[in-house]
Amino acid sequence: MILIRLIPMAARFIPAAALMLVIGAPSGPLQAQSGPSVSTSTSTGPPESTPASLSPLEEGKRLYELGRHTEALSHLEQAVRDDEKAAPAHYWLGMALYKMSRDEEALESFKTAVRRDKHWAPGHVGMGLVYVRMPRRRLDARKALRTALRLDPGSAEYQYIMGLTFMDQADKGWLIGSDPDGRKYFQRAVELDPLHPDAWFQLGRCYEELNLADHDKLVRDRYDDYIQALNAYLKQYQVNPEHPETLRRFAGICHRFEYYERGAERLREMAAEMEGIAPDVIRAMLTQFEALTMSKEKQYDLLQRSLETYIKSLDPAEQEVYADLSHVAPPDVLEAWQAAEGADRDKVWQDFWNARDSNPATVENERLVEHYKRVMYARLHFADGQHPYDRRGEMYVRYGAPDDRRRFVFRHFENPDIPHMLTGNPAVDAIRERNLLAGYRLQLHTGGSPIGMIQGTVNWVEFIWFNARSRMETQPGYVVESWVYVPHDLELYFVDTLKDGRFDYPLKTVTHITQDMVQQDRFHPRQRAAELITRSPEVYTHDFGGESLDYAFDITTFRGAGDKTVMELAYSIPVWQFGEVTDGQGLKTFLNNQATLRDSVFSPAFNQKFRFGPIERPKRKISSDQARVSAYTLAVDVQVPPGQFTAAVEMNDEASRRIGVYERPVTVPDYRGSNLMISDLKLSTGITPTNDAGPFVRQGLNIVPHPLRAYGRGQLVYVYYEVYNLEQDEAGRTSYETNYEINPEGIPDTRSRFDGRPGRPGDQQTVVLTYEDEGEASEEVEYTAIDTADLPPGVYVLNVTVEDRQTGERAARSTSFILLDQ
Numbered sequence: 005m006i007l008i009r010l011i012p013m014a015a016r017f018i019p020a021a022a023l024m025l026v027i028g029a030p031s032g033p034l035q036a037q038s039g040p041s042v043s044t045s046t047s048t049g050p051p052e053s054t055p056a057s058l059s060p061l062e063e064g065k066r067l068y069e070l071g072r073h074t075e076a077l078s079h080l081e082q083a084v085r086d087d088e089k090a091a092p093a094h095y096w097l098g099m100a101l102y103k104m105s106r107d108e109e110a111l112e113s114f115k116t117a118v119r120r121d122k123h124w125a126p127g128h129v130g131m132g133l134v135y136v137r138m139p140r141r142r143l144d145a146r147k148a149l150r151t152a153l154r155l156d157p158g159s160a161e162y163q164y165i166m167g168l169t170f171m172d173q174a175d176k177g178w179l180i181g182s183d184p185d186g187r188k189y190f191q192r193a194v195e196l197d198p199l200h201p202d203a204w205f206q207l208g209r210c211y212e213e214l215n216l217a218d219h220d221k222l223v224r225d226r227y228d229d230y231i232q233a234l235n236a237y238l239k240q241y242q243v244n245p246e247h248p249e250t251l252r253r254f255a256g257i258c259h260r261f262e263y264y265e266r267g268a269e270r271l272r273e274m275a276a277e278m279e280g281i282a283p284d285v286i287r288a289m290l291t292q293f294e295a296l297t298m299s300k301e302k303q304y305d306l307l308q309r310s311l312e313t314y315i316k317s318l319d320p321a322e323q324e325v326y327a328d329l330s331h332v333a334p335p336d337v338l339e340a341w342q343a344a345e346g347a348d349r350d351k352v353w354q355d356f357w358n359a360r361d362s363n364p365a366t367v368e369n370e371r372l373v374e375h376y377k378r379v380m381y382a383r384l385h386f387a388d389g390q391h392p393y394d395r396r397g398e399m400y401v402r403y404g405a406p407d408d409r410r411r412f413v414f415r416h417f418e419n420p421d422i423p424h425m426l427t428g429n430p431a432v433d434a435i436r437e438r439n440l441l442a443g444y445r446l447q448l449h450t451g452g453s454p455i456g457m458i459q460g461t462v463n464w465v466e467f468i469w470f471n472a473r474s475r476m477e478t479q480p481g482y483v484v485e486s487w488v489y490v491p492h493d494l495e496l497y498f499v500d501t502l503k504d505g506r507f508d509y510p511l512k513t514v515t516h517i518t519q520d521m522v523q524q525d526r527f528h529p530r531q532r533a534a535e536l537i538t539r540s541p542e543v544y545t546h547d548f549g550g551e552s553l554d555y556a557f558d559i560t561t562f563r564g565a566g567d568k569t570v571m572e573l574a575y576s577i578p579v580w581q582f583g584e585v586t587d588g589q590g591l592k593t594f595l596n597n598q599a600t601l602r603d604s605v606f607s608p609a610f611n612q613k614f615r616f617g618p619i620e621r622p623k624r625k626i627s628s629d630q631a632r633v634s635a636y637t638l639a640v641d642v643q644v645p646p647g648q649f650t651a652a653v654e655m656n657d658e659a660s661r662r663i664g665v666y667e668r669p670v671t672v673p674d675y676r677g678s679n680l681m682i683s684d685l686k687l688s689t690g691i692t693p694t695n696d697a698g699p700f701v702r703q704g705l706n707i708v709p710h711p712l713r714a715y716g717r718g719q720l721v722y723v724y725y726e727v728y729n730l731e732q733d734e735a736g737r738t739s740y741e742t743n744y745e746i747n748p749e750g751i752p753d754t755r756s757r758f759d760g761r762p763g764r765p766g767d768q769q770t771v772v773l774t775y776e777d778e779g780e781a782s783e784e785v786e787y788t789a790i791d792t793a794d795l796p797p798g799v800y801v802l803n804v805t806v807e808d809r810q811t812g813e814r815a816a817r818s819t820s821f822i823l824l825d826q
Contacts, residue, residue, distance in 0.1 A: 060086060061093050068096065073103045091121040098130045107134050128152035129162060136169055145169045160197030163189045167206060185210040194239075201244045208236030208250070212257060230257050231266065238270055242277075251285065258293060259384055268293035288317040292380070308368040311376040325392040326379050329356060331401045332542040351605075358606035362546035365598050365654035365665050367611045374544050378404060389506025396485065396498050396507050399533065402542045406487035406496075408432040414446060414499075415481035431490045439495045444527040446484065446497055447513045483507075491543070492536055496529045509533070550656070553581055553664035557653055558711035560684040562702075563675035563728055563783075568643040571672060572686070573599055574709030575655060579634045580626040582619070583660045592618035593659035599642065601649040601672070610644045621659060639699055639709045646674035680813040681728040682806055687713055687821055688722035691787050703785045713819075716826040717797055723804070724787040725817065730779065731810040738779045739809040742786065746771040749799040749820060771795070776809075797825040 058066065064079035077100045083093040098113030114130035121127065128151045135145030149166040156162060167186025187210035193203040211233035237254040240247055258267035271290040278286070295310040315326050329341050333356055341352045362370040382397030393401075408427050426433050483500040485507060498507040509530040515521055525531065555577040564570040575597070585591050594617030601610040616638050626634060652667040675681055687710045694706045701707070707724050715721055730738040747770050777784070790802070800823060805816040 059083070061090075061096065064100070065096055068100055068103075073100050076100050077104070089120055091117040091124050091127055094120060095124075095126050095130055098134075102130070102133060107137060110134050123155060125152040125155040125159070125162065128155070129165065132165060132169070136165070142169050142173075158196060160193045160200055160203070163193040163196065164200060164203045164206070167193065167203070171206065171209065185213075187211070199243045202240070202247070204236050204240035204243065205247060205250050205253070208233040208240065208253060211236065212253065230261060230263065233257060234263070234267065234270060238274055242274065245283065251289070255289065262296075264293045264296040268297050284317065288314060291317065296377075296380075304363075304366065304368045304370050304373055308373045308376075311373060311380075315376065325383065326376060327353065328392075329353065331398050332375065334541050354607070355605055358602075360544075361606065362544065363548070363654065363665055364602060364606070364650065364652035364667050365600050367600065367608045370546050371544050374404070374546075375401070386507070389500070389504045394498075394506045395509060396487070399487065399496065402537065403489060403492070404544065407490045408486075408488045410486045412484055412486075413481045414484045429490075432488045435488050435490065435493060435495050436486070439527070442523075443495070444497070444524060444529060444532075446510060447524070484510075494532055494536060496533060498529075548663045548665070550661035550663045553655055553657055553660075553662035554578065555655055555664055555666075556711040556713075557655075557666060558687075558709065558713070559651060559668075559670050560686040561672055561675075562683045562726055563681075564643050567645070567674075567676060569646050569672050569675060570641055571644045572639055572641050572709075573597075573653065574637070574639040574711045575653075576635045576637050576709070576711045577655065579622060579636050581660060581662055582621045582636075582657060584622045584625055586624070589621075589659040591621060593621055593657055594618060595638070596654075596656040596658065597640070598654040600652045601644060601647075601670070602652065603647070603649060606650065609647070609649060610642075612642050614640055617658075635712075637709055637711075644672055646672045648672075675728060678729055680730065680806065680808050680811070680815045682804065682815045682817045683726040683728070685802065685804055685817050685819040686724045687819060688724060688787075689715075691722045691724055691789075705785070705787065707787075714822040714824055715792060717795070717823050718791075718793040718826070720789040721792055721802075721821060722787065722789050723802065723819075724785075725804060727784045727786060727806050727815075728782070730782050730784060731808050731813075732780075732782055733810060736780055738782065738784070740777055740779075740784075741807045741809055742775045742777060743803075743805040743807075744771075744773040744775075744788070744790065745803040745805070746790065746795070747801050747803070749801055792823055795823055797823045799823075 060079045061083035064076045064083055067073075067076035067079065077097070080093065080097040080100055083090070084097055087093055094113045094117035098110045098117065101107075101110035101113060111131065111134045114127055114134065117124070117127035118131065128148045132145045132149040132152065135141040135148060146166065146169050149162060149169065152162050153159070153166060167189030170184070170186035170189070173184075187207060190203045190207035190210065193200055194207065197203070211229045234254055234257055237250045237257075240250040241254070244250075254267070258264055268290060271286060271293060275286055275290060291310055291314040295307055295314055315323055318326075329338055333341060337352065337356055341349060341356070344352050357369055357372045357375075360369075360371040378401045379392075382393040382400050386393040386397035386400065399406075408429060410425075482503070485498045487496045487498070488494070489496075497510050499510045500507050501511060509528070512528060513524065515524075555575055557576075558574045560572045560574070562570040562572070577595075582593055583589060594615055597614040597616060599610075599612055599614075600608050603609045619636060649670050649672060650667055651670040652665065654663065654665045656663040673681070673684075675683075686707060688707045689710045690706075690708045692706050693704060694701060695704070696706075698706060700709065702724075703726070705724065707722075710722075727740070730740055732738055751770065771790075773790075777786075799820060801818055801820050803816060803818045805814060807814045
């Protein structure tokens, strides 16, 4: 897993304070550089030959730089005996002693070096190093380091060490008028040495951490500080990719304050600068942050791809956490998934998520995206004490973020009427009040002993550990979180009982009052949560981002090219839903449309997006009479594969932000083959020949779609269809008979009573019309208008049967429409 979890604020990275100073003649310029932390033990490898020409001081320095401090010590002591007045000899002896944690002796050596040459900066730096490590000697360290900086102001390392003396100050150690942290020294250090291995990191800490001067500032007041910290941490990573903490600090700020967009922006800049060599950790973190940014903007199509890319970058064990159904599936599905293997297991998993897709009109699965987001959040925020996450994480994965979440410290024997500050949300406050008065009352101790535990609540290891921890505390208290889910009328408590970062339900308590025990047991968080999980293992309500958009849509199919079928999607949208221009949303709008065909297991088999417009919006509010009849009609053709599908469509109005999603089963015929076929019957409000192109034109006819299929009594019902594979005689002519039959819905057509052949109407409500036609092509275009003046209002079924008079083959189609009493 990418190391981006929040870390305790107490965690620090301060490199080994020992400095390898390249010493020249005492009067010459000096340069300092920090080195890696090295062991104080003597090397166990084969002994190296000592150059015969090296002096004791040079040999001691050589061994010191190899990390062989014990061996170096004897040579440096000899160097001091050889030249008692040489400041460098005393300095290097002090450094060897410092590395061996013999601080008092090291300090004396550094003081001797200063006495030998008080104008030589390294001696003062050595004193500062020892003082920094000693308790209550920071002021002495700063005094020594100020002297060194006065002697050598251009040393980045000296500036850096001085900055460290101002870090991690308790309130008592902070003096009025002094620097609250070391930022000015770290800033100077990176100006002098932009490639310093730790100064950028310490500068980031100064901007991130709250010092005494910032105690009255809110998070929003420190936004600029946090951005400075992000920049510093990434700069440190660029110059020192091996730094152990800088990326975690960077990610910690982004997660705590949801600075995902800014974090992604900085990571993109870094990836561009390191094009071709950007480490996997940077690319993975960028993918994660982009996913979280798109989550806020609800770009689900990009978000799913980004999340899946991120998950694939994780190790297999971590990928399993995201794929696990344990905290979302009902028992029967979970059992089937756990029992299955290989492709069968994958199919159970895919079917589970397909069935929960919130918007079937989109290719992406919004519910699965939400699951990935929840798991990611749980891994980042609820995994410190337990893998993959504690009880809070389980509830978060199941039900998402609570409507309110509070954290507080609850102490032994404290009154359960803890100060519940009002949230401003009446529903949340009412649930907490009701739970306090008539539900579960938080209790952590009974009588004079630690929490009484009912058998089975915890195991004996936890029992022993808990009692040991409790006795170590003089005033034991526990961190508690209260979560409220308003839709479930539920408050849950989670307690860090063992003080190890793992939160779970409170332990059950024992009391001598039976009624209290019954109530506590009945409303215990564990019990309430179990009841909710039994009813609903997981819950998600998708936010479509606007009010509902109502419209009618219809699907008709025709023969397409090759193995494809032409599917026409027609829509009719009441114009009043576009709002009016006085709402300030513009004079015109656009409609975003998306259509998807899903197969038997609800996987997308076809998807296409369209954008219609510009469409003029109403200039004023539409009257109720106009609202009933004024509609905007549009249509589009697509090429799709044949088969049985669920068709799902989405229409979104950009101005009003209304959105509507509908689905219906559809059979897409396969028009390949040589047998007689009829296309779907397309109902229309008007069909006229035309030589022009247009959205409603097909085969030289302008066919105005009528997806609503509702006609006024007496209004002509237009119908269009195509006939395929008519038999041609030797002269190339065709001959066929067409029968139109209209029946009230629920009354079988005459074909069911005459062996499949159209017969005479069985009652006065059935209309049968028969025509004989001839043509010169195997495919014919047919349309007609049906007079409905003599039909009463109601729902009718139109059956069209075509018989090829040369072969005797018959083909039939049917559709329905509504007659309204005008």
